[in-house]
Each structure stands twice: as C-alpha cells, then as structure tokens.
Amino acid sequence: MSALEIREVRKDFGSTRVLKDVSLAIDSGEFLILVGPSGCGKSTLMNAIAGLEPVTSGQILIAGKDVTWQTPAERDIAMVFQSYALYPSMTVRQNIAFGLEMRKVPKREREEAVERVADLLQISHLLDRKPSQLSGGQRQRVAMGRALAREPKIYLFDEPLSNLDAKLRVEMRTEIKKLHQRLGTTIVYVTHDQIEAMTLADSIAVMRDGHILQLGTPDEVYNDPVDMFVAGFMGSPSMNFLTATLEHEAVDYRLRVSTQGEEDVLLPWPQAHETPAMAEYVGRKVVLGLRPEHFSEEDERLGEHAEGTLFSARVTVVEPTGADILLRLPLGEKEVTARVGPKCRVAAGKRLALRIDMGRAVLFDPQTEQRLA
Structure with a gap:
C-alpha cells in the first residue's frame, strides 16, 4: 500500500x-x-x-x-x-x-x-x-x-x-x-x-x-x-543545447554541428543509443544535449586510445570554482559550458582541445522539445 x-x-x-x-x-x-x-x-x-x-x-x-x-x-x-x-x-x-x-x-x-x-x-x-x-x-x-x-x-x-x-x-x-x-x-x-x-x-x-x-x-x-x-532545469550549470543536423552514413548516425568560420564538427552517435524515432529525423535539425561534465580536457598521452570525439576551440571565459574549472567556449552557433579538472592551465583567448563523451549525450525534437534518444 x-x-x-x-x-x-x-x-x-x-x-x-x-x-x-x-x-x-x-x-x-x-x-x-x-x-x-x-x-x-x-x-x-x-x-x-x-x-x-x-x-x-x-x-x-x-x-x-x-x-x-x-x-x-x-x-x-x-x-x-x-x-x-x-x-x-x-x-x-x-x-x-x-x-x-x-x-x-x-x-x-x-x-x-x-x-x-x-x-x-x-x-x-x-x-x-x-x-x-x-x-x-x-x-x-x-x-x-x-x-x-x-x-x-x-x-x-x-x-x-x-x-x-x-x-x-x-x-x-x-x-x-x-x-x-x-x-x-x-x-x-x-x-x-x-x-x-x-x-x-x-x-x-x-x-x-x-x-x-x-x-x-x-x-x-x-x-x-x-x-x-527537465534536462535544462536539473543540473548546475545546466545542460548545453546545440542545434545539429542528423545524418546517416552506411549503418551509422552522426551529428553535424556547423561552426561559423571553422570546420564543421562531426559527432558520431553511439549505436547502443540509437532509437527507431531517429530514422524520421535524418537530414533534419535536432537539438543535442550535452552536460558540462560530458567534456574532458584532451590528454596527449592518451592519444587515439582516449574515448570521445575530439574538437578544438578558443576559450572565451575561465571560471575556477576550486574543485573544478568551468570554461565557456564556442561550439556550433552557441557558447557551451565545459567542466574540466582543477589542473587545467588554459587561459581565456587560448585554444583548447576537448573530448565529448557522446555515450551520455541526449537528443530532442526542436519543436516539441521531447526526447528522441
């Protein structure tokens, strides 16, 4: 009862x-x-x-x-x-x-x-x-x-x-x-x-x-x-929302994030997280949700063995919080917040290589705002 x-x-x-x-x-x-x-x-x-x-x-x-x-x-x-x-x-x-x-x-x-x-x-x-x-x-x-x-x-x-x-x-x-x-x-x-x-x-x-x-x-x-x-309300800092185009190549899905003045960022979507609904959105705009902790600083010692998709951007704001550091940097048409370790030594205005853990990313319909995958 x-x-x-x-x-x-x-x-x-x-x-x-x-x-x-x-x-x-x-x-x-x-x-x-x-x-x-x-x-x-x-x-x-x-x-x-x-x-x-x-x-x-x-x-x-x-x-x-x-x-x-x-x-x-x-x-x-x-x-x-x-x-x-x-x-x-x-x-x-x-x-x-x-x-x-x-x-x-x-x-x-x-x-x-x-x-x-x-x-x-x-x-x-x-x-x-x-x-x-x-x-x-x-x-x-x-x-x-x-x-x-x-x-x-x-x-x-x-x-x-x-x-x-x-x-x-x-x-x-x-x-x-x-x-x-x-x-x-x-x-x-x-x-x-x-x-x-x-x-x-x-x-x-x-x-x-x-x-x-x-x-x-x-x-x-x-x-x-x-x-x-719900995704944006829960979590501090809140989830990053990016506009992306869903593409399908061979048997895999990927997301294309267009960045002004720089090469597009291509993010492979994990097969384990594919859903039937995604097939209807190929070639269309979707919203990609990434939490700040889904980004991690690239470690050159890990090289190709590191998990996640690598991209590089120029940091605009550095906010040390003690336990970690919050970075603001452009990705696509927006700035995103990334949470990195306290030992990161990047300064505002400098480029930084980060990895994105797509295994924890989420997708939404841009009109209904409902979860797709």
Whole structure:
C-alpha cells in the first residue's frame, strides 16, 4: 500500500487552473521532492496534501484512506514551514510540545518526546530559550523538532531551508538526510533548488505549469530527462543545447554541428543509443544535449586510445570554482559550458582541445522539445 497516492488532482483559482490532473504515488519511508520553478504548482500541491487548500477535483489518499475532504488535523500529517512558524512567547520546549498538548497527549509522554527530538536534533541546551534568542539554523531545528515530536504518517517540508544562508543550507541538508536515514519516515519536500532535490530525494517529481513532467530517481531525471525542460532545469550549470543536423552514413548516425568560420564538427552517435524515432529525423535539425561534465580536457598521452570525439576551440571565459574549472567556449552557433579538472592551465583567448563523451549525450525534437534518444 502506498503511503501517499494522488489521483488526477485539479486545483482552480477562479478561471486559472494551477494543478492539472496531477497523479503520483510514493511508498512508506520514501523521500519525495517536488521541484520546479516559481509558479509551477508545487506549493499548491503540498497545501492540497496537507489539507490547507481544498482541491477542485481528484482524490488524495494517505495510507490507503481517502482524506480528500478531511481537515489537516484529521490527516495525521506534520508540516515544517519556510517561515518556521514558531510561537515567540513560548520557549523551545513549549514550542516542540505544543502540538502534542493540543492532541491531549499525557504530560509525561510529551516530556519524553521533547527530550527525544531535542537530543536527536542536538538542541537540548536550547530548550529554555525563546525563538528570538536563536539563530536561523537553530529555529529551523526547533520547527523540525515540533514535527518530529509526533509520529504522523507523513512529514511535509515546504521550502524549509530557503531562509538560511548558503553554508547553513548545506549543513541542514545533511542533517535532514541523516534524519531520514535514521528514522525511515515518509517525507514530501518542496523546493525550487534542484541541488537540494538531487542530494536529498529518493524520487523527484519535476513540475511545470501544473503538470508533473517526470517522476523518477535523481539519476533518472538527471541522466534520462524526458524533455528539454527537465534536462535544462536539473543540473548546475545546466545542460548545453546545440542545434545539429542528423545524418546517416552506411549503418551509422552522426551529428553535424556547423561552426561559423571553422570546420564543421562531426559527432558520431553511439549505436547502443540509437532509437527507431531517429530514422524520421535524418537530414533534419535536432537539438543535442550535452552536460558540462560530458567534456574532458584532451590528454596527449592518451592519444587515439582516449574515448570521445575530439574538437578544438578558443576559450572565451575561465571560471575556477576550486574543485573544478568551468570554461565557456564556442561550439556550433552557441557558447557551451565545459567542466574540466582543477589542473587545467588554459587561459581565456587560448585554444583548447576537448573530448565529448557522446555515450551520455541526449537528443530532442526542436519543436516539441521531447526526447528522441
């Protein structure tokens, strides 16, 4: 039985349809992340699951029970908000215990639950402080503690880290990952940060304009995107998209990328990744998708034994990041971003030979933006 099942849910605000026949199901203990740009409907879907927003049509089931028209209190869920939503006049101890008190949990059980989550989140020394005496990260831990004090069927996290600075976000992300691994709880988590989604999720639902475009593991949505939107949204820096002409010679496909003022770049398409749909596109323009890590610096010692197709271009921008270096250089009609090792010594304005790993490339239809191969 699924921990959460959403069946063809629609949500209208007046004449505007925000959720459009959304369906998904997750198992008990799964960590699902709803990700997408602002306005895609992910927070509305979260509010519908929580019971904070009534749906226009469709069904929401929790542990097999239809809760579509139940109140939030009846759904047995716990929610962590972006704004923390702590009571300023209460201590940390009182904030954590408040939900249990409202549910008339005996005092001794409340105290045990508070001590348990305080120890789990390493905030035992903060129990007698007020929220105004806490840092942003500490407040977020208290908000999580209030949810964890209960043992609901599902935990809902609505962009819980968006108010934190970059360093603290990374630290809290790790803490949430550890908590999930330790407790095995079912979590639905909303974020616009695709790095957050990739690092935390068991499965990711990529949303756009009220639709779920793809539901899959982080590896699936990153390496096997269903369309150009998913491919471009997941990953930082995002995927490079190049216009190319699909050619067929003898038994092999290849892609011709025209470059102004230089020789065309010919990229062989791996036979193992050929699809029947490609036959209809011979002689036509297609979109070639290459991630920055699909490029690698040519090592002269490897020579002909190196994998990938070699091309050379003049680097326009060099961006060291510490762990690696991002390069901007022309390929076809556009500039692409390539990610190379930190020992690359190229300077802006100099030519560099790079190899392209076509074994991980993807193809799209330029009109529909759907995946071809």
